[in-house]
Amino acid sequence: xxxxxxxxxxxxxxxxxxxxxxxxxxxxxxxxxxxxxxxxxxxxxxxxxxxxxxxxxxxxxxxxxxxxxxxxxxxxxxxxxxxxxxxxxxxxxxxxxxxxxxxxxxxxxxxxxxxxxxxxxxxxxxxxxxxxxxxxxxxxxxxxxxxxxxxxxxxxxxxxxxxxxxxxxxxxxxxxxxxxxxxxxxxxxxxxx
Amino acid sequence: xxxxxxxxxxxxxxxxxxxxxxxxxxxxxxxxxxxxxxxxxxxxxxxxxxxxxxxxxxxxxxxxxxxxxxxxxxxxxxxxxxxxxxxxxxxxxxxxxxxxxxxxxxxxxxxxxxxxxxxxxxxxxxxxxxxxxxxxxxxxxxxxxxx
Numbered sequence: 001x002x003x004x005x006x007x008x009x010x011x012x013x014x015x016x017x018x019x020x021x022x023x024x025x026x027x028x029x030x031x032x033x034x035x036x037x038x039x040x041x042x043x044x045x046x047x048x049x050x051x052x053x054x055x056x057x058x059x060x061x062x063x064x065x066x067x068x069x070x071x072x073x074x075x076x077x078x079x080x081x082x083x084x085x086x087x088x089x090x091x092x093x094x095x096x097x098x099x100x101x102x103x104x105x106x107x108x109x110x111x112x113x114x115x116x117x118x119x120x121x122x123x124x125x126x127x128x129x130x131x132x133x134x135x136x137x138x139x140x141x142x143x144x145x146x147x148x149x150x151x152x153x154x155x156x157x158x159x160x161x162x163x164x165x166x167x168x169x170x171x172x173x174x175x176x177x178x179x180x181x182x183x184x185x186x187x188x189x190x191x192x193x
Numbered sequence: 194x195x196x197x198x199x200x201x202x203x204x205x206x207x208x209x210x211x212x213x214x215x216x217x218x219x220x221x222x223x224x225x226x227x228x229x230x231x232x233x234x235x236x237x238x239x240x241x242x243x244x245x246x247x248x249x250x251x252x253x254x255x256x257x258x259x260x261x262x263x264x265x266x267x268x269x270x271x272x273x274x275x276x277x278x279x280x281x282x283x284x285x286x287x288x289x290x291x292x293x294x295x296x297x298x299x300x301x302x303x304x305x306x307x308x309x310x311x312x313x314x315x316x317x318x319x320x321x322x323x324x325x326x327x328x329x330x331x332x333x334x335x336x337x338x339x340x
Contacts, residue, residue, distance in 0.1 A: 021244075025271045028244035091244065166245070167223055175302045 002185035005097050010192050012093035021091040028091055035084035042077025043155055045070040053148035055139035062135035064127065094192050100170040100184045105161035112154040119147035221294075221328040225308040229295040230332075233263050233307065237287050242270050242280045249283065249312075249322075250304065251291065262304035265291050267312075268324035277320045278312065288315050291322070292334065310334035 012018055021027055051057035052066045089096050096102050122143050126134060134141055140148070170176050172186035173193045221227070235253035247267040252260050267273055270280075283289065290313040296306035311334040312322045323329060325337050 023242045023270060024244065025274060029269065029271060032245070166220065169224075169298075173303065174298060174300070 002187065005185055006094070006187045006190065009093040009097040012090060013192060015090075018090050018093060021087065028088075031084050031087045031091075035081060035088060038077050038080035038084060039159065042074050042081055043159070045074040045077065046155065047152060049074075050148035050151050053140040053144050055137075059138045063137075063140050064123070064135050067123065095171065095173075096165065098172045098184050098186060098193075099165050100180060101161045101164040101167075103184065105158055105165070108154050108158045108161065112151065112158065115147055115150045115154060119144065119151065122147060221308060224296055224298075224306075225294045225329070226297045226299075227294055227330045229299075231293055231295050231307055233265065233291045233293070235263065235288070237283055237285055237289060238262070239285065240280060240283060244269055246324075247273055249289075249291070249309065251289070261301070263307060264304045265293055265307045265309040265322075267309050267322040272324050273322060276322065277318075278322060283314075289313060293323075294329070 021031070048057060049067050049070055052059070052061070052063050058066060122141075126141050126144060139145060168174065170180050170184055171193070172181070172184060172190065175181075176184065176186070233251055233253050235251040237249060238252050239250035241248040241250075247270055249265045249267060251263045251265060253263050254260050267278075268276070273279075291307070291309050292311050292313075293307040293309040296308070298306065308329065309322045310329065310332060311319055313319045321335050321337075323335060325335055329335075331338055
């Protein structure tokens with residue numbers, strides 16, 4: 001698995017566009033700044049939805065109204081965030097794919113995606129249930145609250161991990177301990193970093 | 194009043210995250226040791242002209258006559274260009290002097306690491322090679338830092 005990831009990353013690294021972005025005077029900075037700004041837009045909106053479900057924000061506005069209205073701008077923010085995120089990975093594929101923080105981040109991203117899918121389905125179920133509308137209630141049904149809380153936790157840690165990718169404490173170049181080395185997928189005698 | 198309490202309660206974790214980030218932003222103190230200033234005189238072996246930080250690799254001969262490999266972190270390619278350093282202005286093999294601070298990780302694996310503050314070319318020209326606002330010590334090497 002780690003061999004495969006390393007092979008893929010080194011292959012990406014041979015692309016001249018990857019190198020050009022990595023060595024660029026402006027583009028990398030623009031991409032990175034856009035990533036962070038898009039994150040503020042999309043997560044800002046997502047957190048508003050989550051906090052409404054938990055009864056902590058805008059309790060006087062129907063929950064589904066908030067969710068539906070913020071959904072599209074949130075999705076646009078997400079798209080920009082994902083595209084710029086992929087570009088950042090493309091610029092520095094080898095080091096990033098072997099970053100402890102990046103690997104934790106990917107696991108959390110998958111968890112957040114599954115959680116979002118479940119949340120979406122539960123909201124549709126809750127909307128069509130005979131139990132009546134919970135729209136005006138301060139708090140959403142329990143199942144949705146759990147989803148909202150998990151979303152806050154997952155994304156909070158995703159942002160923190162993303163920030164920590166910048167630091168080189170566990171980089172393969174620094175020959176970390178065997179345990180860390182296994183998790184980060186350092187390859188014995190690797191020549192590219 | 195309830196609303197006020199609630200918003201105060203909500204802002205606490207945000208404040209915690211913010212202050213944590215403020216610490217984290219100081220990339221310098223996270224990786225480099227301000228108590229370990231170094232002056233490295235050697236020949237350039239390799240230049241990584243990359244974002245977010247460029248790296249200049251130096252072969253430095255120490256007092257014992259051993260050659261030690263150093264890699265010195267600079268600003269972004271953009272910052273370096275603006276302070277007067279271009280990829281082609283430091284040919285491989287050229288002799289330079291770099292002042293900076295060694296990494297906290299002093300195992301020197303695979304090379305000793307340092308954060309570069311200024312760089313002096315063989316002709317005596319001195320340029321700032323770091324980034325402003327990283328939390329590095331105010332040692333006068335950054336012409337833009339407020340004293």
